[in-house]
Amino acid sequence: MITQKSDILEKVLNKIEELWDDEVAFLQKIGSYPSTLGNEAALQNFIASYFTEEMQLQTDKFVPDVKRISRLPGYSPVEWSYAGRPVVVGQWKTNGPKIGKSLILQGHIDVVSPEPVSLWNYNPWGSTIVGDRMYGRGLQDMKSGTSAMIFAVKAIKEAGIELGADVLLQTVIEEECTGNGALAALDRGYVADGALIPEPFGPTALKAQVGVIWVRVRVTGLGAHVERADRAVNAIEKAYILINALGEYRKYINSRPKHPAFKDINHPLNVNVGKIHAGDWPSNVPAECVFEARIGFYPDQDPQQIKDEVKAWLLEAAKEDEWLHEVEPEITFYGFHAEGVSLDEDMEIFDALKNAHKTTTGEELQYFVSTCTTDIRFYNLYYGIPATCYGPVGGSMHGADEWVNLPSVKAVTKTYAAFILDWCGIRN
Numbered sequence: 001m002i003t004q005k006s007d008i009l010e011k012v013l014n015k016i017e018e019l020w021d022d023e024v025a026f027l028q029k030i031g032s033y034p035s036t037l038g039n040e041a042a043l044q045n046f047i048a049s050y051f052t053e054e055m056q057l058q059t060d061k062f063v064p065d066v067k068r069i070s071r072l073p074g075y076s077p078v079e080w081s082y083a084g085r086p087v088v089v090g091q092w093k094t095n096g097p098k099i100g101k102s103l104i105l106q107g108h109i110d111v112v113s114p115e116p117v118s119l120w121n122y123n124p125w126g127s128t129i130v131g132d133r134m135y136g137r138g139l140q141d142m143k144s145g146t147s148a149m150i151f152a153v154k155a156i157k158e159a160g161i162e163l164g165a166d167v168l169l170q171t172v173i174e175e176e177c178t179g180n181g182a183l184a185a186l187d188r189g190y191v192a193d194g195a196l197i198p199e200p201f202g203p204t205a206l207k208a209q210v211g212v213i214w215v216r217v218r219v220t221g222l223g224a225h226v227e228r229a230d231r232a233v234n235a236i237e238k239a240y241i242l243i244n245a246l247g248e249y250r251k252y253i254n255s256r257p258k259h260p261a262f263k264d265i266n267h268p269l270n271v272n273v274g275k276i277h278a279g280d281w282p283s284n285v286p287a288e289c290v291f292e293a294r295i296g297f298y299p300d301q302d303p304q305q306i307k308d309e310v311k312a313w314l315l316e317a318a319k320e321d322e323w324l325h326e327v328e329p330e331i332t333f334y335g336f337h338a339e340g341v342s343l344d345e346d347m348e349i350f351d352a353l354k355n356a357h358k359t360t361t362g363e364e365l366q367y368f369v370s371t372c373t374t375d376i377r378f379y380n381l382y383y384g385i386p387a388t389c390y391g392p393v394g395g396s397m398h399g400a401d402e403w404v405n406l407p408s409v410k411a412v413t414k415t416y417a418a419f420i421l422d423w424c425g426i427r428n
């Protein structure tokens with residue numbers, strides 16, 4: 001008897017229902033690891049052994065080699081080490097000649113800081129369930145999606161189905177600052193015919209995202225310049241001149257013609273001052289003020305040109321102040337050197353995702369345009385691998401009381417399973 005494709009899907013969807021308590025427990029478990037920058041190892045070790053022992057995947061755990069990846073397009077410069085901060089890849093190799101398309105399912109396990117923790121009503125690492133929600137740092141962005149992709153594969157495997165092409169489950173680091181984890185996995189040879197990243201933008205297909213750079217501005221006040229000791233110069237007050245200039249820059253870049261993919265977005269390009277450090281005593285004049293900002297730009301713009309433009313803009317503003325004209329601010333760049341992405345709606349991966357979404361939800365798939373960056377840029381721009389995002393929904397991403405909607409995690413698990421069966425093919 002030939003088993004119908006729909007029967008196989010039915011079997012897998014039932015398996016997802018059967019495994020749901022395990023999936024929730026898995027999400028609670030990975031949500032309990034405070035996997036901020038530099039603290040990813042414990043969670044990666046847990047996931048690597050889960051891949052090996054629970055799922056019998058061929059598992060690789062490796063540390064990004066900065067010497068190698070720093071030569072690659074898309075690399076973002078870092079000021080820290082990768083020692084003890086692995087990327088994990090679990091491969092489910094197809095058993096025989098390839099009859100479908102191979103697939104990368106990738107999730108980042110790095111999360112942003114939960115500070116200030118005093119604003120939270122829940123323990124950021126407590127994975128507290130209240131009704132349909134689970135609260136905790138990183139549960140929306142993006143441990144929920146990571147759990148969904150892992151359990152989609154687990155359900156297919158446990159339903160006894162053999163796929164027609166390889167599936168690679170990857171948990172990467174540094175999506176929130178560089179994307180170098182994703183880049184390192186590609187450079188190590190982990191490529192495929194397509195990639196899905198369950199970022200929590202909801203059950204939509206990501207078709208465009210902005211580019212992002214980070215800038216650091218160091219403003220020197222009087223203290224470091226004793227030759228001008230006759231006049232006190234407050235570095236915080238001088239920094240404000242440049243922070244205001246960045247505000248003007250934001251207005252300027254949003255007044256320029258929009259990239260077509262962003263035509264319906266009201267304010268596509270954000271400039272955010274996210275860090276500031278200066279002074280240590282109310283009665284002292286601070287000698288130095290350092291602030292850092294994140295700047296968005298369009299897919300057809302070169303990150304290096306944006307860096308040059310931002311630097312020139314700030315130095316121009318500095319010229320108008322007597323002190324800053326003489327004691328120029330130091331403007332440097334680190335972290336995100338991320339190009340924007342704009343994808344063609346005709347890509348095969350979108351068709352496959354449309355079908356999977358329709359099969360599991362009965363609804364038409366909508367496209368999504370993002371004003372932030374994701375790791376899809378590496379696959380699409382530098383490795384010729386069509387890649388998009390589709391994921392669960394939640395709230396307070398990067399804020400206090402971040403949460404994910406659990407039914408949406410189950411729905412995404414099902415869509416991923418339907419997608420995998422269709423994309424990779426089924427070996428009878």
Ligand SMILES: [Zn+2]
Nearest residue numbers: 141142175199
């Ligand atoms: Zn994310």
